[in-house]
Amino acid sequence: MTEVVQSRDVPWATAEFGLDLVHGDSSLGHAVPDLVIPGLRRNPRRAHLLVSTVLGKHVPTEPSVVIGAADDLGDLVRTTLGEGVDVVVLGFAETATGLGHCVAARLRAHCYLHSTRRDVPGATTLAGFEEGHSHATSHLMQPTSAELFENDLPLVLVDDEISTGATAIDAIRALHGQCPRSRYVVASLVDMRTEEHRAASEAAATELGVRIDYVSLASGSTVLPDGLTERVTALDAPDLNPIGHRRGTLSRMDLPWPAQVPDGGRHGFLDGDTAAFESAVEAAVSILGSSIDASRAVIVIGHEELMYLPLRIAAGLESSGRAVRYQTTTRSPAYVVDVPGYPLRRGFTFPAPELGENEPRYVYNAQWPDAAVDALALLVVDEPADTDRLTAMDGVIEVLRNSGTDVLVATVRGADPSALRESRAGGSS
Structure with missing residues (x-):
C-alpha cells in the first residue's frame, strides 16, 4: 500500500474561497486531502479543480508514487472482481491515460484502451461520448479493430476523480450500445459523488441491466461555497509564461x-x-x-x-x-x-x-x-x-x-x- 503523508496546512483555496475537500472513507488508509488539493479554474461551468498529488499531471511527482497509487487502485479492482478474472480497461483522456495503463498493467488486462481527443487520420472510431463539464468534451475510441473490445469481459473504466459519475455513465451507455457486457467497474483515485449522483448511477445500471461497481483510493465530498463561480471568474487573468534570469539550453x-x-x-x-x-x-x-x-x-x-x-x-x-x-x-x-x-x-x-x-x-x-x-x-x-x-x-x-x-x-x-x-x-x- 502507498504510504499516506498527512496534510498539515490549510490549502489556500480553502482559506480564501471556502473551497474544501472533505474525507469520507478509504479501505486502504488514504485520505482525500492527501490525494487531492483544491485548485481553481476561471470557468463558468466549473470553477474548481481537484489537483492530484499522486497522478503526475499538474504537479511534478515521484514516478514511484504515481505507480504505487495506481497499483493500489488496481488491487482494489482485483479484490472487487476476484483473483484471476480477465478484464478490459478503458482510461479517460486526457488525465487518466497513464493511470488507466498502470491499472491495466497491474491487472494484466486482456486489452487496454484510452479514449482520445486526437482524431488520428485513417483510424476507425468505435464509439464516442461527451464530458459535460470539460473544456474539451469529445472523447473518441479508436482501437485498431473493434474485436479488441468485442467480448463479455468485465470493463474497468479508470479516471483520476469521479465528481458526478456522469462521464463514466455516458461512456458505459455508448460502449454498451456498441458491445453489451454484463459488468463494469469504475475506478478512480478519489470518488466525490453525492448521494444523488450515486442514486443516478444505480438507476443507470438498472436501466441497462448491468452491474456497475465503484472503487477508489478514498471517497469524500466537495464543499462548494455560494458564489464561488462568480468570485473565481471575476479574478484577474493569471500571469503565465514567467521569464527567468537566463535562457535555458x-x-x-x-x-x-x-x-x-x-x-x-x-x-x-x-x-x-x-x-x-x-x-x-x-x-x-x-x-x-x-x-x-x-x-x-x-x-x-x-x-x-x-x-x-x-x-x-x-x-x-x-x-x-x-x-x-x-x-x-x-x-x-x-x-x-x-x-x-x-x-x-x-x-x-x-x-x-x-x-x-x-x-x-x-x-x-x-x-x-x-x-x-x-x-x-x-x-x-x-x-x-x-x-x-x-x-x-x-x-x-x-x-x-x-x-x-x-x-x-x-x-x-x-x-x-x-x-x-x-x-x-x-x-x-
Missing part, C-alpha cells in the same frame, strides 16, 4: 521505437504487447541515462495523452538512483497564483504542436519542489507533435527555456497505428 534526440509496438493505449494495448514494450522502454531509458548527467535532477514531462511511456521512462531513471519527478502538459486551463498552500504556483501556455489543433495547451509548475534546484526538463513527445509549432518561439520548448529551464526533447519515432493494425490483422489478438 536546448538539446534534442530521437528515441527509436518499434513500429509494431504501441507506445500507449490510444489504439489498444494487448497483454501480448507487454514484453516488447518493456524492452523498448528499457532501451529508451538506457539511451537517455547515458545522455544526462547522473547528478542532475530531472523533470520528465509527457505530452498530453502521452502519459504512460514518459512515466515508465521516468520510473526507469528513478530506479537507477536519480532524482526524478514526472508530469505532463494538458489542455486544461487553470488558475495560477504563486502563494503557499496552492498547487499551481506557476504556469505556461503555448499552441498545440499537432497540426489541425487550435486550442492552447498548458503546463503547470514544471519546477522542482525546491525552486533552488536547477532541474532539467526532459520533454517526451510522439512524432505527430514534433512539428514546427513545437519549436516555434511561442511553443512549449521556448516558453520553458525563457523561464530559465534547460530542455531536452526526446521524440518517440516509429509507433505507427497502420503497422500495428496490420500486425494484429496478421496474427491473433
Whole structure:
C-alpha cells in the first residue's frame, strides 16, 4: 500500500474561497486531502479543480508514487472482481491515460484502451461520448479493430476523480450500445459523488441491466461555497509564461521505437504487447541515462495523452538512483497564483504542436519542489507533435527555456497505428 503523508496546512483555496475537500472513507488508509488539493479554474461551468498529488499531471511527482497509487487502485479492482478474472480497461483522456495503463498493467488486462481527443487520420472510431463539464468534451475510441473490445469481459473504466459519475455513465451507455457486457467497474483515485449522483448511477445500471461497481483510493465530498463561480471568474487573468534570469539550453534526440509496438493505449494495448514494450522502454531509458548527467535532477514531462511511456521512462531513471519527478502538459486551463498552500504556483501556455489543433495547451509548475534546484526538463513527445509549432518561439520548448529551464526533447519515432493494425490483422489478438 502507498504510504499516506498527512496534510498539515490549510490549502489556500480553502482559506480564501471556502473551497474544501472533505474525507469520507478509504479501505486502504488514504485520505482525500492527501490525494487531492483544491485548485481553481476561471470557468463558468466549473470553477474548481481537484489537483492530484499522486497522478503526475499538474504537479511534478515521484514516478514511484504515481505507480504505487495506481497499483493500489488496481488491487482494489482485483479484490472487487476476484483473483484471476480477465478484464478490459478503458482510461479517460486526457488525465487518466497513464493511470488507466498502470491499472491495466497491474491487472494484466486482456486489452487496454484510452479514449482520445486526437482524431488520428485513417483510424476507425468505435464509439464516442461527451464530458459535460470539460473544456474539451469529445472523447473518441479508436482501437485498431473493434474485436479488441468485442467480448463479455468485465470493463474497468479508470479516471483520476469521479465528481458526478456522469462521464463514466455516458461512456458505459455508448460502449454498451456498441458491445453489451454484463459488468463494469469504475475506478478512480478519489470518488466525490453525492448521494444523488450515486442514486443516478444505480438507476443507470438498472436501466441497462448491468452491474456497475465503484472503487477508489478514498471517497469524500466537495464543499462548494455560494458564489464561488462568480468570485473565481471575476479574478484577474493569471500571469503565465514567467521569464527567468537566463535562457535555458536546448538539446534534442530521437528515441527509436518499434513500429509494431504501441507506445500507449490510444489504439489498444494487448497483454501480448507487454514484453516488447518493456524492452523498448528499457532501451529508451538506457539511451537517455547515458545522455544526462547522473547528478542532475530531472523533470520528465509527457505530452498530453502521452502519459504512460514518459512515466515508465521516468520510473526507469528513478530506479537507477536519480532524482526524478514526472508530469505532463494538458489542455486544461487553470488558475495560477504563486502563494503557499496552492498547487499551481506557476504556469505556461503555448499552441498545440499537432497540426489541425487550435486550442492552447498548458503546463503547470514544471519546477522542482525546491525552486533552488536547477532541474532539467526532459520533454517526451510522439512524432505527430514534433512539428514546427513545437519549436516555434511561442511553443512549449521556448516558453520553458525563457523561464530559465534547460530542455531536452526526446521524440518517440516509429509507433505507427497502420503497422500495428496490420500486425494484429496478421496474427491473433
